Amino acid sequence: MGNVPNIELPSAQGGLRIGQVLEEHRVHYRIVFEEIGTPVHQLRTFSEIFVALRDAVFALKAMFSVKYIHRDVSSSNILLLREPGGRARGLLVDLEYAKDVTVKSTPHEFRTGTRDFMALEVRERSYLFRPDPEQEPGEVRRLPPFQHNCLHDVEST
Known part of the structure; x- marks a missing residue:
């Protein structure tokens, strides 16, 4: 392939050279029902x-x-299980992106979920509606950093 130029890219870890191999330690799980x-x-x-x-x-x-x-509610992650005797029940699956909301994340955390099913605020990574019903139209308030919340999951359903 020839020589790869040593170009530094900015990052929080101090830079990354093009051609440098990154090792990511991940574990792949499969759950079979x-x-x-x-x-x-x-x-x-x-x-x-x-x-x-x-x-x-x-x-x-x-x-x-x-x-x-949950952070990844979509039509593929909601299943109907037909039980013997004709009874049916719904299942919510694929908890890969589920998150504890008490753990604060940075505003730069990557977006998760299936794009076509994302809540609009999640897709835009920004609050689009006044969080306080008492707030006057046109009143400017500093909003907290955007966080995915339970209402976004319900909007995706």
């Missing part, structure tokens, strides 16, 4: 879609109650 669910975008009846979405919202509420957010 006995049951097979159907993604909500493949469901064909309103009653099945409603059951899947209702149970996904219950799951989000349970996560919120222990201070977690």
Whole structure:
């Protein structure tokens, strides 16, 4: 390949040379379930879609109650499981990007989720609505750094 020029790129760690190999220690997990669910975008009846979405919202509420957010709600991550006897229930899966909301992140944290299902504020990485209903239109207030929150997960549902 020839000589790779030694070009420094700015970073918090002091620079990165082009051609330098970065090692990232990651662990890949696969969880296999006995049951097979159907993604909500493949469901064909309103009653099945409603059951899947209702149970996904219950799951989000349970996560919120222990201070977690999902951050990747999409039609592929909400499944309908048909149980023996005809009963069905919804499942919220793929918790890869779930996060403890009590752990403060930097405003530069990377965006997570499926773009087509992202809440608008998450996509824009900015608050778009007045956080305080008492705030007067046109009143300027300094907003805190943007944080993904539980309402963004519900908007994605």
